[in-house]
Amino acid sequence: MTSTSSTFATTGAPEPRLRVIDLRGRRLSDAELRAVVPRQSGDFVSSAEEAVAGILEDVRHRGAAALRELAARFDGVEQQRLRVPAEAIAEAVSGLDPAVRRGLEAAIERTRAFAAAQRPADSSIEVAPGAHLTNRWTPMRRSGLYVPGGLAVYPSSVVMNVVPAQAAGVESVVLCTPPQREFGGLPHPTTLAAAGLLGVDEVWAIGGAQALGAMAYGIEDGEDRLEAVDILTGPGNIYVAMAKRQLRALVGVDGEAGTTEIAVIADSSARPDFVAADLISQAEHDPNAGSLLITDSQETAEAVAEAVAEQAAVTRHRERVATALAGQQSGVILTEDLSESIRAADAYAAEHLEIHTQDPAGVAARIRNAGAIFLGPYSPVPLGDYAAGSNHVLPTGGSAAHAGGLTTATFMKPVQIVDYSAEALAEVGEAVVALSHAEDLPAHGAAITVRGAAAKERP
Template identity: 70%
Template sequence: MSTSENTQNSGETPAPTLRTIDLRGTTHSYAELRRLVPRQTNEYLGNALTTVQEIIQKVQSDGADYLRQLAARFDGVEQGALRVPQQAIDRALENLDPAVRKGLEVAIERTRAFAAAQRPADQTIEVAPGAVLTNRWTPVRRAGVYVPGGLAVYPSSVIMNTVPAQAAGVGSLVLCTPPQKEFDGLPHPTILAAAGLLGITEVWAIGGAGALAAMAYGLDDAGEYLDPVDTITGPGNIFVAMAKRALQGVVGVDGEAGTTEIAVIADETANPEFVAADLISQAEHDPNAGSVLITHSQALAKAVQEAINRRAAATKHAERVATALSGPQSGVVLTDTLEASISVADAYAAEHLEIHTENAAEVAGRIRNAGAIFIGSYSPVPLGDYAAGSNHVLPTGGSASFASGLNTSVFMKAVQLINYSSDALAEIGDDIVALAIDEDLPAHGEAITVRTQPGTNR
């Protein structure tokens, strides 16, 4: 689930028309399909990265004072202390709408169960007598969670980023989220309430790339210290994504989550109303959101477009939805067969992929590339956005071909333990020496022979 904050014109909005990419009667390689599928453009990335690098440098040099300048400029907030006081978190939780609290608690419970199941187990193997290797998983010391703000409110992102870290055993967590003018410079109270439900006591009212820089390098705000983290996760706009790119290597990151996208594989058995509603649901996020229907049924494609015409005009954010659905990043891809549709979906490598076909589970099993796969008519993407128990922080822009969604292992690292006995080392000593000499690193070999030659202290 990716985020954006956009307003909507309440005036009349034309019905959005999905463009059609007709691949029928032709065959295409994987590389060709990658070029042909609808995709968001990245022409603005260079400027964003330059801006972000300047922000990161200024946070390092000017610290909290510079972050206050950014808050005044972008959020319209004149800040005092940047850290949110505990009483504000407690008050937000106390005043939380009971229905919203119940929804958050259900989401936490299910996400926590799935995250616990993802925790990798240590493994030990004896590759030869006396030669023991162990892969030991350890949590990072400290993690930073970023939750975007603006007009949109994402308490679900607090859950999705915090619960896996807690399941991994991370002992120290900090959450950064933008200050809000309408809440006297504090973050949105529902964000604070979600933090309270999860036991997060360290929350800073810092937004955008500056927040990520503060978490990566640390921050001293008049004696209130934000200790640097080892890993940063969380969605955001293009500047947050570019901050992750710039900071990778300083800290671990979960990936550059871009604008949200959905692809739907559907056949003639699909319910066009369901498909249309789901395409609209993701278009609601952002004018640049991608909504793609992949089908070998022209009749289904027509029915979906008709349903979109009715539904899009009636939805709250009609202008935003129309812009997204009419953009080059959205469309209908017509294929000859279900097999061809699966190939298109793998080339697209969607953040969210829905399967609306006969034998949907079997079709899902044939998909290689997707952040998350939603199987059948009653597993829509918003289920995963909130309370399915899966994680909504997922790879976008085709990166699902090599990247995974946020999970417990992101907050862990594997340490390899090597424990050889003297006999086990002696058994392969000559092999190691031969390799060391071949690489012209004789001292490597001598570190072996000093232990294995007759007369040495074994």
């Protein structure tokens, strides 16, 4: 195959066809690789950014009235009270399917264990006699957590957001999630039940970018008050990601976890049916989801394409899957060798990266950019989506090149504590004065010398 881009023909169902980007024989720079890997349309991102700006401005100025109008427009719901009553959360817990409850409890247990291990420790050092420095980690006071609704139900995202916040020691947690017409304007009961299992009693039926605006600005709705938060976290679509981008000057945010994506590095040892199932599992989320196969084996690529066609034809959300897999954000990258596959994966900087090779741990050690890495045939992304114990709120759209996923440390901040004795200050004082004059800030130096003078006056 000599073309730069084409599609693999498949037997059976004609859709989806996986677009192929053939990099064999082409030595591209890192910048060139970043330019050719599949991405969502920039036009789509631009239009989303403009729409979100209008939504946030409306919420900031009109508060609850704007939220009700947006719920009617986007969710088809006429809302009375925006805050979910405590009894609705309790009823959701009591009515939860026992098997689902066991699944959520297993996920909570494993996620709590990993979240506790992630909690950063305070550290102290004496840099000179009498000169003590401490790095103290402190939890944020109030966190706003967003859980999407849309095309699916995400009680797992309640776990992924709430557990690390609790592990960090956050005092106050508020959860926003979209209202559902079929449940009388309340969020999905399984989402409410997950909140109840975790002891979250402040839940608001607000979805989309407007939910993030409400948590960032704070709103009043009759006797109910949503107090502004210190940090916003949680997954969502491109509109949620854009809201975080626009609100980050006002509040802290986690990474821009937009529409989901998966990349799979595979060699000739990979099982095509496993790889195909995993590509489809993420395409199931959203028509704009990205599914990318990176391989140095054309035989593997063709076999995966055949398996994708077979499995996609019978999956429940086949239209959504077909749209996602055929989109410009998905496809196959053919490489010269494994080293080039690794370079392509780093250029893509996947939210989820699976490695199906003869030595997955060795390949993972060479990866720089990924939100989460899944090793071998028995660590598929859906395991991480639910009950591996890792967190599924991860950076998308290439932001894994500079950002990580949600952890306990996301809800904490380091405070630096400086404790010098008079003798320790005197030892370094001359250096401070010299530097202050070099920067033409003599009052800085004076703050040192006045102490030196006072020390000499002491009996």
